[in-house]
Amino acid sequence: MLTPEEKEKIIKKYKLHESDTGSPEVQIALLTEEIKRLLLHFKTHPKDFHSKRGLLKMVNTRRSLLNYLKRESPDRYKKIIKKIGLKK
Numbered sequence: 522m523l524t525p526e527e528k529e530k531i532i533k534k535y536k537l538h539e540s541d542t543g544s545p546e547v548q549i550a551l552l553t554e555e556i557k558r559l560l561l562h563f564k565t566h567p568k569d570f571h572s573k574r575g576l577l578k579m580v581n582t583r584r585s586l587l588n589y590l591k592r593e594s595p596d597r598y599k600k601i602i603k604k605i606g607l608k609k
Contacts, residue, residue, distance in 0.1 A: 523555060535604070545590045546601045552583040553605050 523531075528551060532542055535550040559576045563569065587607075591598040 523551070545586045546597065549583055549586050549601055550605060552579050555579055
């Protein structure tokens with residue numbers, strides 16, 4: 522789980538305007554960081570199936586947000602993919 526300081530740092534990096542905390546870019550960035558942390562967790566705890574379910578939910582949520590962004594604003598979609606480093 523991300524600490525409030527880490528969340529704030531990610532929000533500052535990906536926000537679109539001054540009071541932005543819920544844009545798709547910010548949500549995608551937060552989910553990506555959380556997914557990376559869970560993947561590290563699974564390297565030491567491979568049989569943690571309850572957390573694996575949460576990971577799958579996060580991946581699906583991120584995928585939905587990416588599909589929404591791709592449909593509504595392809596240029597923003599391309600920017601966030603490059604900025605985060607996802608393969609597309």
